[in-house]
Amino acid sequence: VLINNQPFVINTENATVEKIEPNWRQKILNTIASPEIAILLLLIGLYGLLFEGYNPGAILPGVAGVICLLVAAYALQVLPVNYAGLGLILVGVILIVAEVFVPSFGVLGIGGIIAIVFGSIMMFDSGIPGFGISITFVVGMALISGSFLFWLVNFLIKLRRRGPVSGQESMIGGIGFAMESFTGSGHVWLDSESWAANSSVNIEKNQQVKVLAMNGLVLDVEPI
Missing domain, CATH: 2.40.50.140 (Nucleic acid-binding proteins)
Structure with missing residues (x-):
């Protein structure tokens, strides 16, 4: 090896190999810092806050959403994030919510799902081994987003049909x-x-x- 431009020879012939296993805390943090887990936590957090917004007083979705977003923030801090992909995911969630209020006949909702899919693909496109996203996970995210859109539309339709509940x-x-x-x-x-x-x-x-x-x-x- 070179140290200060001076060559040094390291003799490892009789060196003792010592294995250091990660403790339980490091194992949990390593799991959280997985790209797929980070995206999943991000979406769960966003959908949890949206559910709490449409159903005030439910408490659990809001609390779970905040916790998931904070844990996702930790994961995104230690991962090589492409912020264009992160922006696409956020835009996708906004489009899915906008579908409920704007009569676009599904165009906004489908556009939101497409944005989430491409955002998931681009978010960790760093070329570093172990930081990729599997196609199975991307399809799963699309199905989850589509299911949330379907639930949200049906929930608001029922809410409008129910009529006044007080007064x-x-x-x-x-x-x-x-x-x-x-x-x-x-x-x-x-x-x-x-x-x-x-x-x-x-x-x-x-x-x-x-x-x-x-x-x-x-x-x-x-x-x-």
Whole structure:
């Protein structure tokens, strides 16, 4: 070997070989620093935060999403990342979300899946052995993204069809029962609460009633 431009001979004939095995911490960090694991954590983190945004109060998806993103940030820090590929993955997720709000007939969603696929291929295209992405993994990412798009569209369609779940609009058409026999003013039980009610016809105690209108805190009802 050359040290300060001076040749030195290292005699290793009788050298002792000592194997140093990685400890459990190093094994975990090495697993996390795998390109495929890094991309998977990144997508899980993004989708977890999106799910929490569409379903506030779920808590678990949001917490899991933040944890996965932080762990993915560690992995991306130690890996040779192509930031053009990372940008494509982020754009792909944005396009999938935009598909829900823009009537593009699937164009944005399909474009998002394509962006995620190419982003996954480009993200670790460094030519370094051991840092490649398998085609099986890329296909799996495409299927996961497509499944998330399908779920997201169906979730929002059901949400829009459900209609109001609170306020005056949610009371109209509600079914309850009379707490007493009355004609005119009385009380009914609806949504686990007692309500003042008016009826132009006679209603018997425990008879089911339907809400026709709501005037302040008084319900207009009719017997069923």
